[in-house]
Amino acid sequence: MPRIFVRMLSKTCEYGLRAMIFIAQHSRDGKRIGISQIAEGIDSPEHFIAKILQVLGRKGIVQSIKGPNGGFYLDEKGRKCSLATIVRALDGDDLFNGCGIGLRQCSPVHPCPIHDEFKKIREDIETMLEGARIGEFTEKLDEGLLFLKRN
Amino acid sequence: MPRIFVRMLSKTCEYGLRAMIFIAQHSRDGKRIGISQIAEGIDSPEHFIAKILQVLGRKGIVQSIKGPNGGFYLDEKGRKCSLATIVRALDGDDLFNGCGIGLRQCSPVHPCPIHDEFKKIREDIETMLEGARIGEFTEKLDEGLLFLKRN
DNA sequence: ATAATAAAAGACAAAAATGTCTTTTAATCG
DNA sequence: CGATTAAAAGACATTTTTGTCTTTTATTAT
Numbered sequence: 087m088p089r090i091f092v093r094m095l096s097k098t099c100e101y102g103l104r105a106m107i108f109i110a111q112h113s114r115d116g117k118r119i120g121i122s123q124i125a126e127g128i129d130s131p132e133h134f135i136a137k138i139l140q141v142l143g144r145k146g147i148v149q150s151i152k153g154p155n156g157g158f159y160l161d162e163k164g165r166k167c168s169l170a171t172i173v174r175a176l177d178g179d180d181l182f183n184g185c186g187i188g189l190r191q192c193s194p195v196h197p198c199p200i201h202d203e204f205k206k207i208r209e210d211i212e213t214m215l216e217g218a219r220i221g222e223f224t225e226k227l228d229e230g231l232l233f234l235k236r237n
Numbered sequence: 238m239p240r241i242f243v244r245m246l247s248k249t250c251e252y253g254l255r256a257m258i259f260i261a262q263h264s265r266d267g268k269r270i271g272i273s274q275i276a277e278g279i280d281s282p283e284h285f286i287a288k289i290l291q292v293l294g295r296k297g298i299v300q301s302i303k304g305p306n307g308g309f310y311l312d313e314k315g316r317k318c319s320l321a322t323i324v325r326a327l328d329g330d331d332l333f334n335g336c337g338i339g340l341r342q343c344s345p346v347h348p349c350p351i352h353d354e355f356k357k358i359r360e361d362i363e364t365m366l367e368g369a370r371i372g373e374f375t376e377k378l379d380e381g382l383l384f385l386k387r388n
Numbered sequence: 389a390t391a392a393t394a395a396a397a398g399a400c401a402a403a404a405a406t407g408t409c410t411t412t413t414a415a416t417c418g
Numbered sequence: 419c420g421a422t423t424a425a426a427a428g429a430c431a432t433t434t435t436t437g438t439c440t441t442t443t444a445t446t447a448t
Contacts, residue, residue, distance in 0.1 A: 094245060094355075097406065100338045107350055120424070131407055140426060152425045153415030169351070187251045192384075199258055199374040199383045200320070203365045204245075210361060214354045223350040232350045233343075248436060271394070282437055291396060303395045304445025 094211075099176045102138045104128035104234050106172055107223045109148060109158050110165055114224075118150075118157030129235035138176065145175050165221035173215055182212045245362075250327045253289045255279035255385050257323055258374045260299060260309050261316055265375075269301075269308030280386035289327065296326050316372035324366055333363045 095103075108127045112119040121139070125132035139158060142148045147167055150158045160167075173181065185192030186204030194201070226232040246254075259278045263270040272290070276283035290309060293299045298318055301309045311318075324332065336343030337355030345352070377383040 094332065094335075094337060094358075103338050103351075122424095133409075134407055136425075137407095137427090143426085150425060151415070152413075152423080154417065154423045156415065156424050158425085181245065184245075186245060187254050196384050197382075198385065199377070200254075200365075200369060203369065207245075207358065207362055207365065211358055214351075214358065218351060218354065226350070231348075233347055234349065273394095284439075285437055287395075288397090288437095294396090301395060302445070303393080303443075305393045305447065307394050307445065309395085 095173065095181070096177050098138055099173055101128065101130045101135050102142065102172050102176045103169060104130065105135050105139060106142070106148065106160075106164075106167070106220050107227070108234055110160050110220045111224045111227050113157075113159035116159075118155065118159045120157045124158065127234065142172065142175060147171065147175060160220070165219070167220050168216050169218045169220070170212060170215035172220075182208055246324065246332070247328050249289055250324055252279065252281045252286050253293060253323055253327045254320060255281065256286050256290060257293070257299065257311075257315075257318070257371050258378070259385055261311050261371050262375045262378050264308075264310035267310075269306065269310045271308045275309065278385065293323065293326060298322065298326060311371065316370070318371050319367050320369045320371070321363060321366035323371075333359055 105124050105128055108124055109119055112123070112127070121136050122132055124130075124139075125135050128135070139148055139150070143150050146163075148158055148164060149161055150156070173179075185198050186200050187198050192198040192201055223232060227234070256275050256279055259275055260270055263274070263278070272287050273283055275281075275290075276286050279286070290299055290301070294301050297314075299309055299315060300312055301307070324330075336349055337351050338349050343349040343352055374383060378385070
C-alpha cells in the first residue's frame with residue numbers, strides 16, 4: 087500500500103516551478119541569483135534543485151553563468167515561459183495525455199470507463215498551465231500576496 | 238530527472254479501480270470471480286492486485302470468500318461505491334487537498350502562486366470521482382463500448 | 389476427517405523517485 | 419598567472435512505489 091502521498095506533479099516538477107518563479111523574482115535588472123539562495127528561498131534540497139535547473143538549463147529554459155557574480159537568471163523568453171513548458175520539460179506530457187486508469191491504448195475508439203471525464207480534466211489542467219507565465223507571479227510576490235515557502 | 242512517468246493516480250489506485258469495475262461486471266447473480274481472472278482481465282500483476290483488494294476488503298469496500306467457489310464480489314453498497322471512495326482508500330486524499338506545487342501551508346490566506354487555479358481543478362476531479370459509481374460501468378462493458386485492457 | 393481450492397498474509401526483490409556528497413569545469417578578480 | 423567563486427557533472431544513498439514468491443488460513447467437497 088502506498089505511503090499515502092499522491093501528487094498531481096512530481097516533486098521534481100514542484101521544485102522546478104517554485105525555483106523558476108523565484109528566479110524570475112530575483113533576477114531582474116541583470117541580477118543573478120545563486121543556487122543556495124534559491125534552495126533556501128523555495129525550501130528545497132540544494133543539490134536536488136541544482137540538478138533540476140541543469141535540465142532546464144540544457145533546454146534553454148533558464149540561463150546561468152559560472153564564477154563570481156554568477157548564478158541563475160531568466161531572459162525575456164524565460165519570463166514568458168508557461169508553466170506547461172516547465173512541466174513538460176521535467177515530467178513529460180503524460181499528465182496531459184495519459185489514460186486516467188493507466189491503459190496504454192485508451193482512446194476515443196477504445197475508451198476506458200472514465201475516458202471522457204478524465205479528458206476534460208486533463209484539458210483544463212493543460213489550459214491552466216499553458217495560460218500561466220512565469221513572469222506573472224513576480225509582482226504579486228513583491229506585494230506579499232503570494233508565498234513560495236512557509237514563514 | 239524522473240523517468241518521465243507522471244500519473245494523476247498511483248498504479249495501485251489505477252489497478253484498484255480497474256479491478257473493482259471488473260469485479261462488478263463479473264460478480265452478478267451471486268457469482269464470484271477469482272484473483273487470477275481479475276489479474277488477467279485487467280492486465281495487472283496477480284499478487285499486486287491481490288494486496289490491493291485485501292486493503293479494500295478490510296475496509297469493507299469489496300467482499301471475498303475463501304475456498305472452492307470462493308472469490309471476490311460486490312454487495313449492493315459496493316456497486317454504489319464511488320470512484321472517489323476507492324481513490325481515498327488507496328491513495329488518501331492528498332489529490333483533492335494538496336497544494337499544486339507542494340507547499341504544506343498553502344491556503345487562501347497564504348496562497349501559493351497557482352493556488353486558485355489548482356483549487357478549481359481539484360474540485361472538478363473530486364466532483365467527477367464522487368459522481369461516478371462502480372456499478373455504472375457494467376452495462377457499457379457488456380455492450381463492448383468500454384474496455385478495461387487492450388484487445 | 390482429508391484433500392483441494394482460493395484468499396490472506398508475510399517476506400523479499402526490483403525499479404523509480406528523491407536526496408546527498410564529491411569532483412570537475414568555467415568565469416572572474418586580484 | 420593563480421586563487422576564488424559558482425555552476426555542471428558524476429557517483430552514490432535513501433525512500434517510496436511497484437512487483438514477486440512463499441506460507442498460512444479459511445472454506446468446500448468428497
